[in-house]
Amino acid sequence: WRVWASPSPGPVPHPLLPAGRARPSHSEPRGRDGRGGEEENEEEKEEGWHQLYPGHIPTSPLQKALLAAGSAVMALYDPYRHDMVAVLGETTGCLALPNLRDKMKNHPEGYHILQERPRIRLSTLDMARLQGLPDGSLGREYVRFLEDNKVSPDTRMPPKFVDDEELAYVIQRYREVHDLMHTLLGMPTNMLGEVVVKWFEAVQTGLPMCVLGAAFGPVRLSTRKLQVLATELVPWAIQSGLNASCVLNVYYEQRWEQPVESLREELGIFPPP
Amino acid sequence: VRLCRCRCRTLLFRPAGRLRARRDLAAGPEMHFGFQTVTEEERREKIYQVFETVAKKYDVMNDSMTLGIHRVWKDILMHKMNPSPGTLLLDVAGGTGDIAFRFLNYVRSVRERQLQRKLKHHQNLSWQEIFESYQKDKFNSLGDSQVVICDINREMLKVGKQKAQHLGYSEGLSWVLGNAEELPFDNDKFDIYTIAFGIRNVTRIDLALQEAYRVLKPGGRFLCLEFSHVSNPLLSRLYDLYSFQVIPVLGEVIAGDWKSYQYLVESIRRFPPQEELKAMIEDAGFFKVDYENLNFGIVAIHSGFKL
Numbered sequence: 249w250r251v252w253a254s255p256s257p258g259p260v261p262h263p264l265l266p267a268g269r270a271r272p273s274h275s276e277p278r279g280r281d282g283r284g285g286e287e288e289n290e291e292e293k294e295e296g297w298h299q300l301y302p303g304h305i306p307t308s309p310l311q312k313a314l315l316a317a318g319s320a321v322m323a324l325y326d327p328y329r330h331d332m333v334a335v336l337g338e339t340t341g342c343l344a345l346p347n348l349r350d351k352m353k354n355h356p357e358g359y360h361i362l363q364e365r366p367r368i369r370l371s372t373l374d375m376a377r378l379q380g381l382p383d384g385s386l387g388r389e390y391v392r393f394l395e396d397n398k399v400s401p402d403t404r405m406p407p408k409f410v411d412d413e414e415l416a417y418v419i420q421r422y423r424e425v426h427d428l429m430h431t432l433l434g435m436p437t438n439m440l441g442e443v444v445v446k447w448f449e450a451v452q453t454g455l456p457m458c459v460l461g462a463a464f465g466p467v468r469l470s471t472r473k474l475q476v477l478a479t480e481l482v483p484w485a486i487q488s489g490l491n492a493s494c495v496l497n498v499y500y501e502q503r504w505e506q507p508v509e510s511l512r513e514e515l516g517i518f519p520p521p
Numbered sequence: 522v523r524l525c526r527c528r529c530r531t532l533l534f535r536p537a538g539r540l541r542a543r544r545d546l547a548a549g550p551e552m553h554f555g556f557q558t559v560t561e562e563e564r565r566e567k568i569y570q571v572f573e574t575v576a577k578k579y580d581v582m583n584d585s586m587t588l589g590i591h592r593v594w595k596d597i598l599m600h601k602m603n604p605s606p607g608t609l610l611l612d613v614a615g616g617t618g619d620i621a622f623r624f625l626n627y628v629r630s631v632r633e634r635q636l637q638r639k640l641k642h643h644q645n646l647s648w649q650e651i652f653e654s655y656q657k658d659k660f661n662s663l664g665d666s667q668v669v670i671c672d673i674n675r676e677m678l679k680v681g682k683q684k685a686q687h688l689g690y691s692e693g694l695s696w697v698l699g700n701a702e703e704l705p706f707d708n709d710k711f712d713i714y715t716i717a718f719g720i721r722n723v724t725r726i727d728l729a730l731q732e733a734y735r736v737l738k739p740g741g742r743f744l745c746l747e748f749s750h751v752s753n754p755l756l757s758r759l760y761d762l763y764s765f766q767v768i769p770v771l772g773e774v775i776a777g778d779w780k781s782y783q784y785l786v787e788s789i790r791r792f793p794p795q796e797e798l799k800a801m802i803e804d805a806g807f808f809k810v811d812y813e814n815l816n817f818g819i820v821a822i823h824s825g826f827k828l
Contacts, residue, residue, distance in 0.1 A: 305779055310766050318774035331777050408779070
């Protein structure tokens with residue numbers, strides 16, 4: 249009945265995990281007394297698992313599938329579970345995220361962003377300076393948006409289930425830029441506004457989470473709003489999304505002074521209805 | 522000697538959150554936290570944090586992880602215990618009160634049957650006498666049975682108290698904040714000591730067992746319900762698959778907390794198997810130590826007597 253009488257000689261590839269990627273430590277249980285860490289397994293036991301970035305939790309394909317399904321159901325059941333939407337995005341983004349990353353790499357400004365990895369957080373933003381900017385500029389309008397809707401850029405979930413450190417940054421950037429999307433599109437953070445932004449993002453990024461959000465979000469809207477959505481807002485969002493260049497390729501932190509109108513024109517977003 | 526080293530460790534306590542896996546740096550007795558290696562103090566701290574985080578969703582998660590079967594396990598424990606009215610029970614790591622509530626229900630129903638039998642025998646009494654005896658016993662529906670729920674974690678006790686209020690348990694129970702390794706009770710006090718799904722989280726199991734022995738009356742019974750080891754190889758593989766693949770996902774989706782449930786499944790693998798736990802219980806001085814496997818060893822009930 250002694251299941252782990254002797255420690256395994258080396259990392260044993262877990263049958264369900266992709267080889268060569270981060271592996272959770274459960275693939276090799278340690279000796280029961282917890283003492284005597286074998287040298288060759290010392291590195292693996294570092295943080296308990298192979299973390300590619302802080303907050304990373306390596307997962308097997310089966311776990312990702314279960315997470316995707318579970319988070320989709322939970323997000324629909326309880327719309328206040330923003331963490332579930334985030335998890336859904338991470339677990340389903342395996343095709344779209346590399347695509348986005350490549351788009352960024354091939355664009356000079358996007359490449360710049362990938363190199364410098366700027367973060368939009370209250371600690372990195374100079375709120376006083378942004379508030380002092382003239383009306384109509386990106387910085388001023390962004391701060392106005394945050395204040396009007398009582399949101400903060402710090403509430404974005406850090407990525408946990410993305411198994412590539414650069415892609416984790418890409419999805420983090422996407423989340424932090426989301427509020428700027430609201431500003432550029434002129435949409436508030438109510439259900440209707442969020443759905444419109446999701447449509448735009450779905451076309452722009454191709455993330456399955458955005459597509460699902462765009463498709464299922466309207467379920468909770470009233471018929472009158474649905475009408476407005478279908479006739480005016482969604483077509484506009486789709487057209488703008490298709491016409492605009494990749495929104496992740498804009499180094500927003502260097503463009504606070506730029507007027508929103510001019511940035512819209514530059515990107516190719518049509519004026520909001 | 523080990524106790525001395527523990528004391529020294531607490532003086533050199535490092536801030537929580539930093540794991541110390543390197544053996545050359547680790548200066549205290551190394552312990553396991555799931556599959557990680559930590560010092561004793563860190564282990565206590567981390568476990569406290571785990572239960573602090575999961576307290577509110579503890580019951581929901583139990584139901585979803587075990588598909589409700591944990592209720593059956595606890596019912597079986599209660600039947601094995603078969604408490605009679607007048608019993609004083611100590612439920613350690615009793616947190617959200619599952620065992621305590623079952624105990625109260627059990628003694629209440631036993632008491633009711635006792636009263637009914639008594640009334641049946643009083644067929645030849647006058648109405649007045651029956652009425653009086655009924656009055657006397659009515660306020661003693663528990664028959665002086667009492668349960669003390671002891672837990673180290675404030676959040677778990679809080680949830681337990683709220684639950685008790687919600688379910689209408691007002692008498693016969695008291696809530697005490699305490700550490701299983703150092704119980705705040707006198708010697709020879711309790712008739713029965715239970716610890717359900719708690720001993721796995723105790724850092725020094727031997728101390729907890731010694732304390733259990735100390736606070737039990739002579740003739741008292743020790744009962745431990747805990748996850749244990751599955752010997753059947755096929756079932757073991759399925760169980761591992763379910764544990765490691767599904768349970769952390771459930772934790773993330775339902776409670777928004779992957780890591781606590783990863784800890785849970787790892788700590789189950791770390792816990793001593795049935796025979797070893799039996800030996801530890803015997804070492805603490807208990808007699809007639811035995812265990813009963815439930816569900817092929819997924820869970821086991823260990824029992825011992827202080828004689």
